[in-house]
Amino acid sequence: MSCPPQVTAASGFDVIAHALEAYYGKxxxxxxxxxAERAxxxxxxALLTAYREPxxxxxxAKMSEASVTAGFAFGQTQTAAAHACSYPLTQDFGIVHGEACAFTLPSFWRLNSEEGAEAERLQAFSRxxxxASSNALADQMDAMKKEMQLCTTLAEAGILEEDLDQLVSKSFAPNMQNNPVPITKARLKAIYLHLK
Incomplete structure (x- = not known):
């Protein structure tokens, strides 16, 4: 009950990342x-309510249940691209873990919902x-991040365009391979550039 708002926001988005990545991971x-769907x-x-009304x-209680349930899911499936990207975002730019996962999560949700074998599953999940659609789910994540004062752009994250090549190179942890749509360095750089 005493969890501060920014910790509530970041840890809550980590729960969402665990759930969504468990659902779309290979x-x-x-x-x-x-x-994953329950979480x-x-x-x-519940997350915005927990943030607004500590x-x-x-x-x-709902967020506690979501955390444990998402933990069960990703404990079996492992995480995917958003978590892989989070590691250098935390290590090199000091963005706390859940916020770092949230930074690219809507982008990967959109990508995986538009391409590849999982696209229709993710559209149905969103509905x-x-x-209304996977894009609407991703839009809600963006809106939640803005309300909870989590970074949504490269500038807010303290990332310069000249940092991107190194950031991209460091983002290819093994869980990047768990993403259903193959991610190349060029594609990942384009995802980051879209966050300008």
């Missing part, structure tokens, strides 16, 4: 899909969570 399977539904329902016990 290693997903039916049981992890169930847990995402809880987090989208003493709201129901929102805190089941109450969004």
């Amino acid at each position: 290693k997903h399977q039916p049981l992890t899909d169930l847990a 995402a539904a809880l987090a989208f329902d 003493n709201n016990r129901e929102a805190r 089941r969570l109450g969004f």
Whole structure:
């Protein structure tokens, strides 16, 4: 109940990243899909309330359940591209882990929902969570980040354009290979440039 707002925001977005990446990662399977969807539904329902109303016990309880449930899911599937990108964002630019995951998560959700074998699954998932489309889900993540004062642009993250080549090179941790759409250095740089 005493978790500060910015810790609530960053750790809450880490939960969302765990859930979404468990759902679209190459290693997903039916049981992890169930847990990931439950966790995402809880987090989208409760995170902003927990941020706005720190003493709201129901929102805190929902986020606690979401965290454990998402943990079960990604513990089996591992994480994917947004987490791979988060490591140099934290190490080199000092962005706390959950906020670093949130930085690219909407971009990867859009990409994976538009291309590849998982696209229709992700569209259907987004609709089941109450969004008109996967783009609408990604738009909601962007809106949540803005309201909770998480960085949404390269400038806000303290990243200069000349930093991008090194940032991209450092983003290829093994979990990048768990992304359903193959990510190249050129494609990842384009994703970052889109965040200007």
